[in-house]
Amino acid sequence: MNIQAFTRAISDSGGGMKEVQSLFACQREAAERDRARFGLQERLDSLTRLKNAIKRREGDIIRALDADFRKPEPEVRLTELFPVYQEISHARRNLKSWSKPHSVRGSLGMFGTTAQVRYQPRGVCLIIAPWNYPVNLTFGPLVSALAAGNTVMLKPSELTPATSAVIRQIVEETFPANRVAVCEGDASVSQALLDLPFDHIFFTGSPQVGKIVMAAAAKHLTSVTLELGGKSPTIVDSTADIDDAARKIVWGKFSNNGQTCIAPDHIYVARDQAKPLVDALRREIRGVYGETERDQKCGADYGRIVNSRHFDRLSALLDDATSRGALVLEGGVRDPDQKYLSPTLIGGTDPEMAISREEIFGPILPVIEYDDISRVIDTINTGPKPLALYIFSKHAPAWESIIERTSSGGVCINQNVVQYLHPNLPFGGVNNSGIGSAHGFHGFKAFSHERAVLRDRFSVLRLLFPPYTPAVKRLIDITVRILG
């Protein structure tokens, strides 16, 4: 059986442990044997081949994402393809300088030595991807892993099967399976993979599964990058440009049907701005997605919830909130057959409601009024650290104070979601929202081992070695006092 047929057998067999182990062994062998061959030119070529293969399959990707959750084509182009192409172009432009060993200066005590940091491939890496941006979040990390010279096993999400199938075709026609291989399937495939002693695991998904991944990695002391989720708050203060904030928030929240890890989860708005903001959000929703319920439902620019389980989960969050006194301010229209939930604003939520505690991950946006920003900051600080924090304000001291007094993976001022697209910013969470970061040089580093290489040329450290004669002891004392 050739290696491609072999991977297909693994995927088709639901990831039987033995087959997964054999594939891992092939990749391990390639990683060790070909370590030197995955040099700069080979890595650049791999990235070019990947980009060309994705470009050739753009039509298939667009059709697959339409089949999986009716993702609008312009959103596919902007949020699935563009970030991957940008990641590839950025890596190709910079890989030579990223991967060059760089010399580091020493201290006086290191006099007579030279030192370098060298980036080496980690080896065999596992990438586990979620369903919400299945192309972007599978190929984005793959770009970094290839740039760093690794072999890679990819596990796309089972919830977007049409897209996973295209991902597999792209990989199979571009790479031998001992360089990059795809293992399709559900959590059982992930678990079989997680039993193996990978050199690095890059996981994107929920904090709950992130904990399972980290526990499995601990068995082999495998390093991890965890790109997780959570509730990303948005603050709109009394100086904010309300129309501008509403325009950006409606885009950030309702693109991809709210199923975006860095979408604004809920809004805190200064009480005097609450009514103008809700009016502006409502105007914006209707302007973008349609004036009437019918227009909104028929519109081509609005996707669907990925499956019935998630539709029911969101419905239950909405029902729980309204049964405890929250008010639907806009939308709330549902059609379970189409897994359709219209763009929805709610007010009057309280911290006890499930919608205030769980990551919403859908098109429901609670708007919460505040009088005292310190109370908002306390609330943010009592919850798990978010992946993103958004601040709409014209007052620099106000946003600086919020940034100073809170923690989150990233921050946007007078914008949302866009931090993801910046090629030189680290993208990642903190604690519950993630460990480590992705994108550009940060992604390259995640998939590299930073190896310390020191060369002794004429250091005098040997003067401090035992036996500890009185003269050596005096020298050690002087060293500690003067150089310490």
Ligand SMILES: NC(=O)c1ccc[n+]([C@@H]2O[C@H](COP(=O)([O-])OP(=O)(O)OC[C@H]3O[C@@H](n4cnc5c(N)ncnc54)[C@H](O)[C@@H]3O)[C@@H](O)[C@H]2O)c1
């Ligand atoms: N930080 C980021 O970059 C980012 C990006 C997208 C999504 N997310 C987060 O991902 C979540 C939504 O995605 P999801 O529903 O696909 O996440 P998920 O955690 O349910 O699944 C992610 C992947 O893990 C696998 N998996 C599921 N259960 C598993 C188990 N028990 N053991 C091993 N593997 C298992 C799935 O098959 C899938 O491939 C949200 O929390 C969202 O915020 C984070």
